Amino acid sequence: MTEFVTSADGTRIAYRAVGEGPAVVIVDGALCHRAFGPSTGIADRLADGHRVFGYDRRGRGESGVGPGYAVEREIEDLAALVAAAGGSATLFGLSSGGALALRAAGAGIGVERVAVYEPPFSTTEEQRARFSAYRAGVGEDVAAGERGAAVARFMAFVGMPEPMIDGMRQSPGWPVFESVAPTLVTDxxxxxxxxxxxxxxxxxxxxxxxxxxxxxxxxxxSLRDAARETAAAAHAEYRTLEGQTHEVAPEALAPVLAEFVAKG
Structure with a gap:
């Protein structure tokens, strides 16, 4: 069942909570939300022994847009969810959602611990230059109202071949991507x-x-290098899930997250 919290700026944030136990809030990556992406499957796998919150980041799914897409507003959204969870929670962030989760963990909003899967930070000058060009381009696309161009730019940036992008433009799901394109700027x-x-x-x-x-x-x-450097900087536990790609399987992930939460 979908429920809502109200963020500090009045934006309504949609979420679904399943299970009972220590609270875990899942933070999706780019373009994803509860109806499109891995978070619902992960929540269902983790619900045995945990109260798991999957939510639609602002501007996605059933959540409101609010007055803007600043990272600070997204942290306020997480603060409202942590409050709904009882005032403390573990955050788990996927891909670029991991970057947001790491920011929120230092914001004093009741985060007890944080786990991330492959936050796509840059580890070389070439990667940093490429990301800077992407960020500028996607911002220009969104500002011009070219949502399809923004989505296509993101897909090309993450390595999707042009023929595949062209094919996806013709798919019934393309309007869903376009609907959340402005959130690429926040990511x-x-x-x-x-x-x-x-x-x-x-x-x-x-x-x-x-x-x-x-x-x-x-x-x-490149993603594994970023994970290792992130772990070293945070003095974190670092683990590799053998046989997994960036599209991690919930059944491989859930037991590792459960073990981490249990250490609390």
């Missing part, structure tokens, strides 16, 4: 920090809660 902001999406070493080093960083054994080395 880029959550990653960017000093520019180019570097691993935010100082911010991570300042975290005072336990951190778990995960990657997949079959994921690209």
């Amino acid at each position: 880029a902001e959550a990653l960017d920090g000093a520019g180019g999406a570097p691993v935010p070493v100082e911010r991570l080093a300042a975290l005072t809660v336990p951190v778990l960083v995960l990657d997949g054994g079959l994921s690209p080395e």
Whole structure:
């Protein structure tokens, strides 16, 4: 059943909570929300022994847009969800949702611990330059109202071949992508920090809660390098899920998250 919390700026944030036990809030990555993406499957797998909150980040699914897409507003959204969970929770962030979760963990909103899966930070100058160009381009696309162009730019940035992107433009699901295209700007902001999406070493080093960083054994080395550097900066536990890619399977992930939460 969908429920709602009201964020600090009055925006209604839709969520679904399942299970009973310590609270876990799942933060989706780019373009994803409860009806489209991995969070609902992960929540259902983790619900045995946990109260798991899957939510639609603002501007996605059933959540409101609010006056803007600033990272600070998204942290306020998470604060409202943590309050609904009883005032404390573990955050789990997928991909760029991991960058947001790591920011929120240091914001004093009741985060007890944070786990992330492959936050896509840049670890080389080439990657930083490429990300900066992407961030500028997607911002221009959204500002011009070119939502389809923004989605296509994101897909190309993450390595999708052009013929596949062209095919997806013709699919029935393309309007869903376009509907959440403005949120690509916020995802880029959550990653960017000093520019180019570097691993935010100082911010991570300042975290005072336990951190778990995960990657997949079959994921690209760029993502695995980012995971290792993130873990080192945060003095975090680092684990590899063998046989997994960036599209991690809920059945592989849930037991590892349950073990991490149980350490609390």
